Amino acid sequence: MIQLKKITVLFLLITVGINAQSTYKKWPDIIRKNDDAWFASAEAKKIAENVLLYQRNIGGWPKNIQMQQELSPQQQKDLIELKKTAAETTTDNGATCQEMLFMSKMYAQVKDERYKESFLKGLNYLLEAQYDNGGWPQFYPLKKGYYTHITYNDDSMVHILNVMKEISEQSDFYSIKPSKEIIEKTKKSFEKGIDCIIKTQYRQKGVLTAWCAQHDEVTLAPAKARAYELPSLSGKESAKITLLLMSVERPSPEIITAVQSAKAWFEKTKITNLEEKRVVNDAGKIIEKKMIVTQNASPIWARFMELDTNEPFFCDRDGIKKKSLEEIGAERRNGYAWYTDEPKGVLKKYAAWAAKNGLKVSGIETSAKKKDNFFTVAQDGSGDFTKIQDAVNASPSFPYEKVTIFIKNGTYTEKVRVPEWNTHLAFVGESKEKTIIAFDDNFSKINLGRNSTFYTYTVLVEGDDFSVSNLTIKNTSGDKGQAIALSIVANRAQVSNCIISGNQDTLYLSGKEAKQYFKDCYIEGTTDFIFGSATALFENCIIHSLKNSYITAASTPEGTAFGFVFKNCKLTAETSATAVYLGRPWRIYAKTVFINCDMGKHIKPEGWENWSKPEAEKNAFYAEYNNKGEGFQPTKRVSWSHQLSKKEAEKYTTENILRDSIQNWHSK
Template identity: 70%
Template sequence: MNYFKTILIAVVYISISISVIHAQVHNKSWESITEKEEGPWFASKEAIAIAENVLLYQRDIGGWPKNIQMQKPLSEKENQELLAAKKSTKGCTTDNRATYQEMIFLSKMYRQVSDERYKNAFLKGLDYILEAQYDSGGWPQFYPLKKGYYTYITYNDDSMYNILRVLEEIKNKTDYFSIQPSEETVERVKVAFEKGIDCILKTQYKQNGVLTSWCAQHDENTLLPAKARAYELPSLSGKESAKIVLLLMSIENPSEEIITAVNSAVAWFEKVKITGLREDRFYNEKGKIIDKKMIPDPDAKPIWARFMELDDNTPFFCDRDGIKKATLAEIGAERRNGYAWYTNEPKEVLKKYPKWKKKYGIKPVETKTLKKKLKNEFNIVVTKDGSGDYTSIQEAINNTKSFPYQRVTIFVKNGIYYEKIKIPEWNTNISLIGESKENTIITYNDYFGKMNLGRNSTFYTYTLLVEANDFYATNLTIQNTSGEVGQAVALSVFSDRVVVENCNILGNQDTLYTSGDGNRHYFKNCYIEGTTDFIFGKATVLFENCTIHSKKNSYITAASTPKGAKYGFVFKNCKLTANEDVTKVYLGRPWRIYAKTVFINCEMGNHIKSDGWHNWSKPEAEKTAFYAEYKCFGEGFKPKERVSWSHQLKNRKAKKYTIENILGSKTVDIDYKWYANFK
């Protein structure tokens, strides 16, 4: 009797336990279920039922969609829909812990229940991760690639960190996962992990030559900080950087590069931590956050801003309009309350750092930079790795002689230089020479709305600004990467006697600004691209043997030539190209009514509109502007269909368009052929 009573009590107890567990699991998030401690529950009927959902949601490619509560029961209709979607790759991602969580769950299941389907699904997920990796070592947010910011290397919400933790456990052959891949796959994992770490080291941001932290997203090609959603601007991240550093600290016998990266990041965390401030949250009766306020509190524990300026670490906050604000209180309630703007995650880094440092006998990185004594002040070398005279182009310019009698050559070795560069009026006679135009890249991402300096904000958006006379540049890519967000200048030239040769000048609207009364500029063998008015200004400019590429149906030039100037923009032997979907491009329109623009011996693609020129709704400009062509060719050259107020030059007049006439000096103290003196 006692025996049966014992059994009955046990059965009742188990039933009650299962019921309680079911209630607990049903009310929990999928993330919390995957984080449950391994044990008998993963052999329960409830767990097995959830596992069926996990298998069903996995696509044939191996990945899973995000934000799915896998524990929720499925209807027969939902089952059929998921089976039909198996071959689809839409939505497969590693964002928001997707794929990572499902693999964790399947591993815990397989340790309790030897169902080969769990193992196969886990390994398929691993193959998906390996397949999705870029050659640069990073991972996109979605794979197959989804257009937009989703292609960027994604540290946001610890996406890449989670991937690398999976790979680390597998390559180290720990027992963290119950499923062990083949030796061949383990070797692939080792390679992928090393590439991932290398990517992390290469994307650590240098601020004035000093390593700091990481952005939430980095461009998959340039590796530079990149913009995601409107309120997620390029910035240094106090949140995502923490897990990256913890990952680097987990690597046994770290290399010198890893040690330097960790030391530098820790120094940065210490530098930018916020003290004396706490975040208070206010909830409604349903437990939803309805407000957040930052309250001064001398006893508050350190916190870090999620977004900080790339050049000076200043915290900032954004609403969906993408405009930076100085405080959390300045943005609307929806974004203020629905996003994590502060974090305390770096505290774990600072807690573990002393033990890590002691383990490897590591000395903190020396953050002070010693001024180098130049070997030759007229031949300066800039390198990213510190082997030259400077690591920053701006730093090199700042330390050159003012108004030198001798030409100063600044040689810039291959690398991506995320800098907003200004060559002041007193730094004359500078030659900025890149190692190669493909791999020596000067880039920045300011734009009109971001500058927010009033109606003239365009002129502050430059990546490179030249105010000094007698400037020469070659073998460089100069770009503004802000995208199609309005006016955003890559290169601004406000000086006289400037030569730019064999360079890429990249942007969208207002890519190249060439200005100044009487200033003369010479662009030779360059590639210049943009969308609207991407070559504009009032300087006299000769473009020779250049490729002029339109990325959008719009206008190539917007000259503002001063009244009385003999020449404005002159294009000789150039090639006009466009994106495949571009079919309606004007050669130019007058920013000011005396605009002058001439195309000579240029090949024009079929994207050029037959009427050629536009008056910008300024009828008076049809009498004052001078727009002309001479012996051009290609599908876009249709002289008989051009607007009546444009010109086709006669031979006699075309002969006047020589380099000597266009650019030649009229003063006795300057060489007449100044444009040939810089090499």
């Protein structure tokens, strides 16, 4: 029995997630004040001095500090000493992100440049703390232990990405406007973060589900944190992650798949027969917590669920799993949030989000969209079509919204053409390795004269604003001369997480003033296996040479600012390939640049070849910057190629390369 003397005990049936009325006694509550004028008050300025003191020189802040509490002279002196230590700087429990918001609100009312500088230092801290794979650790500089894991816990990474999103979109959320260079960095940071989220979504027996509160920073697998925070699927953290993905304008096929999968998992794992009963004292502290069986209760979700079965579990500080909340001790039972209602926000917003993106809801089209915005192709007859081309033919011409063709696993032996009138079309495969489009045409087989190459495609894209993700496109004719796997003669095309496989002339990229984007792809071939006149950016791709020959053969039109640009790519080869050129000019104004790429030893020291066209040495633009690997030998490159300066390399941003209208800055 609980002894009640000076404590008044209140029995309340509380819906999980509803907070008590704010009293503004806590630091986060002060930051969320909506009274703009208060941030110009003497009280606010005094608190701001504390916030400035707590910020370390590295830019971050420690967590769980009541910044509004008055500091003694000795405490102020101690904090000045701590500034240079970077001790306990973190993004956990809202730290750093919330202090940046406070500084932004202060600067909006009081143009003290120290507030602006503090905000920008905080932003730089967040940018520096990001892993190359897009995630963030809990503490930076890195602190030993589970703190190095990619941390979704308590929505830490979501908070950071929301900062990056607001700044990269140049919204009015923050009063402080960084430089264009910083804005570009936040844009890249956001894209990397979303990519990390996509890659860490857990597959349960091949089906995408949700996320763990933390993931290993190397393997990306669900990871353990504290003794009672075991690898699991998180009902809480996964909600904010999904809402963040839903906030992305013009979501990629990968984002759409991630949201759909998470929503389906939330539907599957919701609990509608339990409510949480809390016993609190007059100070608002929970002194007892129980789960009560209730019919038709408002849905809640467990904080931790088994990775393979979705079964809720609970842990005490001994790390031993229990099947019910009652089985763990009072300290952890009452001092931790074991259930949440946050996924209700996802389910509430999903229908509108699906309608906006032309998707089906529970197998039925939303009233705002027609049936011709989404098709499924499946060889077993479970979809709308069994052939991809039939789905393309059924798609509307020049639609106002994106049309998605979801392709289930299987090998589709067919030539697929996306005509010029089928714009805004998206191919989304069920899986990169098992969704395969293949055909075996080659130059000799086509036999239509000197231009036979262009008829050999497996997939031909003529419609603008095309995207394809999560599948393989192959030309299976073998090493029998020119044989295109993917031919894109369209503008604003995007290819992500795909395998493009062939031999000679694997990938043809063209189209009048066309801009095309390849991300996280594997592209392999032999001679000139990436060729054409388009402006194309390749990021984080593996470029694999099957034999000694040439990787690129650009035919960039005269006066075009960019041709083929490879950034953060890895150049690999079969063991038999030991002498591969980066490129040769199909036309004399060819442009090809490699930036931050890892080049294997198969790349020839001279790097480039003129294709018996001396005039190309004066007109072509072949360049590199900051590459690495045995194949990067800048001092041995042909004299007519270039090693970019840092300033020159900075012009190769995604925005500059891919925007539709651009000045020829090479002439400036």
